[in-house]
Amino acid sequence: MTACIAIALKATLWAVLMSVAALVVPAQHPQVRRRLALLGMWGLWVLPWLPLPIPSLPTTSIPAVTNITTQSGLWWPLLTAVWALGSVILLLRVMRDVIGILRLVRHAQKSTLNPDGAVEVRFTAEIEGPCMTGWLRPCVLLPLSAASWPEGTLRATLRHECQHARQMDGLHRFCAALVRAAFWWNPAMHVMCGIYEAESEVCCDEVAATACSRREYGEMLLAHATQMPQPAFAMAFARRSGLRVRIQRLFETRRDSQWLLSARWLAALALILSAAVLMASIRVTPPELAQGIRLKQEAQLRLHADPFPGTP
Secondary structure (H helix, E strand, O other), rough: OOOOHHHHHHHHHHHHHHHHHHHHHOOHHHHHHHHHHHHHHHHHOOHHOOOOOOOOOEEEEEOOOOOOHHOOHHHHHHHHHHHHHHHHHHHHHHHHHHHHHHHHHHHOOEOOOOOOOOOOEEEOOOOOOOOEEEEOEEEHHHHHHHHHHHHHHHHHHHHHHHHHOOOHHHHHHHHHHHHHHHHOOHHHHHHHHHHHHHHHHHHHHHHHHOOOHHHHHHHHHHHHOOOOOOOOOEEEEOOOOHHHHHHHHHHOOOOOOOHHHHHHHHHHHHHHHHHHHHHEEEEEEEEEHHHHHHHHHHHHHHHOOOOOOOOO
C-alpha cells in the first residue's frame, strides 16, 4: 500500500478512538470532552509519527510501497490523486476564508466596549448575529442592532464570545478547518471536529449563563437564533443548527450513578491509552527500510534456529 493509504489508516484509527473517548465522558464535563477532541485534532499532526517510548512493547511496520500500479492497477494512485486534489481545493477555500474574515474585521466599526481588556469589540452590518474570530488579536463582531439590546443581553453575549477568546477557539477552529481539508473524505475527522465545536459552545454557555438565570439565557439564545451563514472561523452566539441540544444541556439535571460514572471515566482512559499505544506501535516505513528490517529479522531467526531439529 502507498504511504498515503497507511497514513490515512493510522489517522482514522486515532480519530475514532479519541472521538469515542470524548463521547464516553459524562455530559456534565464539557471541558473534558472538548479537551479530548482537541487532543485528537492537534495530536493528529504529531502523535501518529512518534516512536513507541516503551521498548518492551511490540511494533508493527507498514511498508510504504511507492509503486503499486503493477499489483493493483491504477485504482490506488487514482484515489490518492483524488484525495490530494480535494485537499488542495479545500485548502484554497481556507485561504480565501482567512482573507475574507480579515477584510470583515478591518472594515467593521470600532466600539468603546471593552469587556475584559483583551478582546476588541466591533460593529458591522455584514452579520446577523454576534460572533468571535481571530486568535492573535481576538475580535468580537456584533450586528448594528446590538447597540439597542438590553444591558443583560449584551453582557451575556459578551461573556459568551469572550470565553471563546479565552479558550483560543479561533486557533482551534483553524486547526479543525485544516483537519477537514486534509481528510475531507473521512467521516471520523468530521465527527471529531464536530465534537470539539459542540462542546466549545456548551462551555461558553455555562460561563454566559452566570450573567442571568438559565431560563433567561435560553430565551436569549432562541431570540437571537440565526440561520444566516456566519463568516468562516467565526464562533456564532446562537446558530440554529445544534441550538436545541445546547438549550437541553443548559437545563440537564440527569446524573449517572457513581459506579456508571467510574466505568465511563475508566473506559475513556482506556481508549486514550489504547489510541496512544496503537499510534506509536504502528509505523510507516520506506520500502528500503522495510526490506532491511525483514532481512535483519530473517538473519536473527537463522542464527537462533536449531541446526539439528528432532535430535535428542
